Amino acid sequence: MNAHQGMGRVTEDELHAYVDGQLDGNRRLAVERWLVEDPEASRRAEDYRAQAMLLHEMFDTVLREPPSDRVQELSDRLKGRIAFNDNRPAWHARPLVRFAAAVMLVVAGAAGGWMGRGVDQQAGTPVAQQRQTLATFAQEATQAHRFYTSDERFQVELGADNQDELNGWLSKRMGRDVFGPDLGRVGYRLIGGRSLPTDLGAGAQYMYANDANKRITLFVGAPQSGNQSNFSFTQNGDVATFYWVEGPLAYALAGRLSKEELLEIAKAVYQDVKAGPPRREAPPEPQQQQQQPQQQQQDHPAGVQPISDTQKAKES
Amino acid sequence: MSKFGVDLEVHIASLRRYARALLRNSADAEDLVQEALTRAVARADSFQAGTNLRAWLFTILHNVHVNQVRSKAARPQEVDVDDVESKLVSPARQEERVELREMMRAVDELPEEQRKVLLLVALEGLKYDEVADMLGVPIGTVMSRLSRAREAVRAKLANEGGVTLRRVK
Numbered sequence: 001m002n003a004h005q006g007m008g009r010v011t012e013d014e015l016h017a018y019v020d021g022q023l024d025g026n027r028r029l030a031v032e033r034w035l036v037e038d039p040e041a042s043r044r045a046e047d048y049r050a051q052a053m054l055l056h057e058m059f060d061t062v063l064r065e066p067p068s069d070r071v072q073e074l075s076d077r078l079k080g081r082i083a084f085n086d087n088r089p090a091w092h093a094r095p096l097v098r099f100a101a102a103v104m105l106v107v108a109g110a111a112g113g114w115m116g117r118g119v120d121q122q123a124g125t126p127v128a129q130q131r132q133t134l135a136t137f138a139q140e141a142t143q144a145h146r147f148y149t150s151d152e153r154f155q156v157e158l159g160a161d162n163q164d165e166l167n168g169w170l171s172k173r174m175g176r177d178v179f180g181p182d183l184g185r186v187g188y189r190l191i192g193g194r195s196l197p198t199d200l201g202a203g204a205q206y207m208y209a210n211d212a213n214k215r216i217t218l219f220v221g222a223p224q225s226g227n228q229s230n231f232s233f234t235q236n237g238d239v240a241t242f243y244w245v246e247g248p249l250a251y252a253l254a255g256r257l258s259k260e261e262l263l264e265i266a267k268a269v270y271q272d273v274k275a276g277p278p279r280r281e282a283p284p285e286p287q288q289q290q291q292q293p294q295q296q297q298q299d300h301p302a303g304v305q306p307i308s309d310t311q312k313a314k315e316s
Numbered sequence: 317m318s319k320f321g322v323d324l325e326v327h328i329a330s331l332r333r334y335a336r337a338l339l340r341n342s343a344d345a346e347d348l349v350q351e352a353l354t355r356a357v358a359r360a361d362s363f364q365a366g367t368n369l370r371a372w373l374f375t376i377l378h379n380v381h382v383n384q385v386r387s388k389a390a391r392p393q394e395v396d397v398d399d400v401e402s403k404l405v406s407p408a409r410q411e412e413r414v415e416l417r418e419m420m421r422a423v424d425e426l427p428e429e430q431r432k433v434l435l436l437v438a439l440e441g442l443k444y445d446e447v448a449d450m451l452g453v454p455i456g457t458v459m460s461r462l463s464r465a466r467e468a469v470r471a472k473l474a475n476e477g478g479v480t481l482r483r484v485k
Contacts, residue, residue: 013459016466020437022444047470052438054419055337059439062333068346074353075328081360082324082369 010034015041019048028237053147133223134232134250138243141219141252142236144196144205149215149256156192156207166193167277170204170220176248178220180206181272186265188216216255216262218269223250231266233259242266246273327370328353330440331377337435338381340424348384352377371446374436378450415473422472430465433458438466 010031017023018031035042067075148156158166160180167179173195180190188208196203196219203221229245240262243252251273253266331352335345356363356376363372423431432451436442437458444462448455 012463016459016462048466051466051469054416055439058416058420059333059337062336063329067332068350070350071346071353074350074357075324077357078353078360079324081357082363
């Protein structure tokens with residue numbers, strides 16, 4: 001094993017905690033430094049992640065199977081018994097919500113169980129609330145990126161061979177019109193997408209690859225209140241994420257890229273989204289954006305205060 | 317807006333997944349969850365508001381499982397042929413892929429104490445200290461079981477030739 005300068009020796013336990021997302025920021029850096037120096041440790045970390053993915057592939061099907069009547073009945077009774085101060089709205093009882101809640105585990109479980117954080121935090125102003133919601137959304141996007149790019153076999157649910165079909169399917173799942181923007185001019189082509197549950201309801205993940213087979217993902221969600229927001233940035237391990245709200249949708253672009261590289265792509269996404277979905281009929285002329293992103297975008301992203309990715313509320 | 321109802325649904329779905337992964341038989345798994353929920357309902361008053369609901373539910377499930385195993389061991393029963401068959405016929409469709417089949421086998425071959433820790437951490441995303449509380453062992457024990465489980469699975473998958481888990485940048 002190599003020496004790990006500067007930040008103290010990395011322990012075996014810390015390698016596991018790193019894989020399981022149970023390590024704080026400082027130690028995470030130390031582990032990442034170690035992984036760069038030690039290919040064997042790096043392979044182990046990747047293999048451990050792959051094991052987790054295989055486990056999810058094997059058993060997440062259970063989440064889609066309806067529980068037995070008896071289990072459902074007991075769940076409802078338990079809910080009644082411990083629903084302290086809980087004035088839950090009626091929509092919680094709808095089967096669709098149940099289904100969404102179950103499927104949420106696909107992402108949350110994979111991400112090391114961070115779900116639930118941020119939910120109980122008292123947010124003050126609506127703006128703060130939106131910031132909080134968006135930060136959670138960005139975190140989901142980052143985790144989903146990590147999860148679905150870690151192995152080529154799991155990348156997409158539906159390929160991009162037929163983009164109309166892909167966009168139509170995801171729009172239907174989300175209940176809003178979404179489409180995978182054309183990122184050809186920044187060197188990325190659409191591979192496909194998948195539907196994923198988010199804190200904001202059903203979301204869509206589009207995956208892109210460049211010629212070097214580098215993957216980026218664009219996560220699209222539907223926030224309750226779509227207040228326009230500037231680009232925010234968060235870095236989680238080696239995954240960088242830009243996120244923002246445009247129109248009725250929230251976007252998070254994630255990749256293992258430098259902030260600057262990713263920003264260029266985020267601008268391209270922003271441009272293409274503004275320009276609107278590809279249509280068979282010619283798009284209305286005035287909607288067409290100039291292809292040069294410099295003017296309107298360059299100033300604000302760099303100046304935006306990144307929303308921290310360290311909002312770690314304790315669970316108990 | 318409280319998300320309690322949704323949270324509870326999520327936790328219960330999580331319990332069902334864990335039970336299935338542990339027992340590998342959907343009827344047994346659903347029975348285990350049912351028994352655990354029955355107990356949870358009976359003890360709902362002992363749940364402290366604001367504490368970790370998921371950990372509470374998993375602990376109950378774990379205790380029920382330990383008791384079930386114990387009472388089965390105490391009275392050896394005749395084995396129903398249907399039971400055996402349903403255990404052998406594991407979810408076929410997902411196992412079409414070689415790596416899934418190998419993973420399934422590798423996990424099944426783990427000692428149960430290691431298998432539990434691996435499933436709780438890697439599949440259910442429980443925190444190490446939650447797992448330690450739940451199993452009633454020191455956290456160091458959790459870590460060593462986890463480490464041994466992961467290395468054992470890794471060695472088995474590596475031995476299977478074709479199953480190299482590719483990394484993608």
